[in-house]
Amino acid sequence: GNSVTQMEGPVTLSEEAFLTINCTYTATGYPSLFWYVQYPGEGLQLLLKATKADDKGSNKGFEATYRKETTSFHLEKGSVQVSDSAVYFCAQHGSGNTGKLIFGQGTTLQVKP
């Protein structure tokens, strides 16, 4: 069945370091892909999305490219800040017209000053 796999965390980086959080998916067809961010004590917020192959989603310095060849949607940021410390979830749209999302397990990012 459809699934999303994220790299395990926690990921600990120093401020201004380069960030990559890996995400791969299995799916029939080409589902829309999403990255969500969850700050402590809050709900999930949409960070970026891509709806078709080769699309690049970007927001707040974060980027991810929909790669159908490698079935991946890795999240990147060139220079992280302490305020980026959060849990990041990769997700794909489920099959059928149900509106459901399939989430990865989440990756905790901690950025140290």
Added chain:
Amino acid sequence: DAGITQSPRYKITETGRQVTLMCHQTWSHSYMFWYRQDLGHGLRLIYYSAAADITDKGEVPDGYVVSRSKTENFPLTLESATRSQTSVYFCASSEGASNQPQHFGDGTRLSIL
């Protein structure tokens, strides 16, 4: 303000009691969802609804009841709470189309003693 709101934000109750978590959205989204978030399990879908009076089970529906008499409201009821239902509960809504994201509330932290 437009958005999705959950109430209460925090709730403590005892085993065997009935408790209802409320969710209200102002976008007139067709789809609404209930998730629980537990350490080590990520997000798990409890129930979802495609429209008023249409609901369906998710991954972990046992012990929960939902209703959707109005498009904007989607309450979740634990009819006889158990300690294993201690969790953080998130409500979400979406327009439902395959390229549309879900929008999340800030969650309800439920503790069952």
